[in-house]
Amino acid sequence: MKWNTYIKDYQSYLRIERGLSKNTIENYGFDIERLCLFLETNQIEVSPLKITDETVQQFIYAVSKExxxxxxxxxISGLKSFFNYLVFEDYRKDNPLELIETPKTGRKLPDTLSVQEIDSLIAAIDLSSNEGERNRAILETLYGCGLRVSELVSLKISDLYFEESFVKITGKGNKERFVPIGKLTEKYIKIYQNAIRSELNIKKGFEDTLFLNRRGSQLTRSMIFAIIKDLAVKVGLNKKISPHTLRHSFATHLLENGADLRSIQLMLGHESITTTEIYVHLDRSFLKEVMHSFHPRK
Known part of the structure; x- marks a missing residue:
């Protein structure tokens, strides 16, 4: 496979699973093509699977002058995303941009939904269909537990510890963590399990997978993106949202209601608390409240 084939597969992923606009996808493509032009100009013949971090660093150095x-x-962000995709799909073992730092230009805050907007999305689900009960359980689990979409689709029934009010999550790098689960989320998962999932003709190998499609197989990430996108359109939500938006909202609402960053970090499965700290910037009123409540010079 040549560069063009991998680029096309990557752009399909951006369109279907990330739900990005045509212009954004084209921009991602331009970044990769710029790297390809650099390789061609310097007569470096190497595939995206074999390119080294040294070669990429040479390219970044050349770009920094222009x-x-x-x-x-x-x-850099676009190329990191491309190579992360190749790693995720097991085409590569590493990302050649992993150690390359991005110039500081200010952090982009994640998009979030209000509690009312989340309630509107869930209320718009058609519960007269089997998929409706499943989709309600999916949204409640994404928001109620702050899961990544990859963690949701791979969630097992054997990972549910309802008596202890915890769910075992297998996150990035196969690292396991336990996340508290609320009674409301538990309720809708049980409704789905008992009323819908139990009636499916489950295919071999998916007996322990919690969320299934109507053919009894594991849901794909793109299906979850499509479910949420369709609901957003249905309620007229003028925001570009994805499963990750519910995860961001989970963290933001916890912080707004007084949760500490360390607890949020553990629930989200962030390796570094620096990643979690971005949520502090979302609500300035919360910061003022903390200062006035706890600072001795209030």
Missing amino acids: VNPRSQARI
Whole structure:
């Protein structure tokens, strides 16, 4: 497979699973094509599976002479995403941009939904269909436990510890963590299990998988994206949302209601608390409240 084949597969992933716009996908493609042009100009014949971090660093150094830090940051981010995709699909074992730092241009805050907007999405689900009960349980689990979409689709029945009010999650790097589960989320999962899932003709190998399609197989990430996108359109939500938006909302609402960052970090499965700290910037009123409540000079 040549660069073009991998680029096309990656762009399909961005369109179907990430739900990105045509212009955004084209921009991601331009970044990769810029790298390809650099390789061609310097007569470096190497596939995306064999390119080294040294070669990528040479490219970034060349780019830094031509564009401003913001454009440079976008190019690095785009290439990191491309190679992360190749790693995720097991085409590569590593990302050659892993150690390359992005120029500081200010952090982009994640999109979030209000509690009312989340309630509107869930209320818009058609519960007259079997898929409706499943989809309600899916949204409640994404928001109620703050899961990544990959964690949701791979969630096992044997991972549910309802008596202890915890769910065992297998996250990035196969790292396991336990996340508390609320009674409401537990209720809708049980309704789905007892009324819908129990009636499915479950295919071999998926007996322990919690959320299944109507053919008895594991749901794909793109199916979850499509479910949420369709609901957003249905309620007229003028925001670009994805399963990750519910995860961001989970963290933001916990912080707004007084949860500490360390607890949120553990529930989200962030390796570094620096990643979790971005949520502090979402609600300035919360910061003022903390200062006025706890600072001795309030």
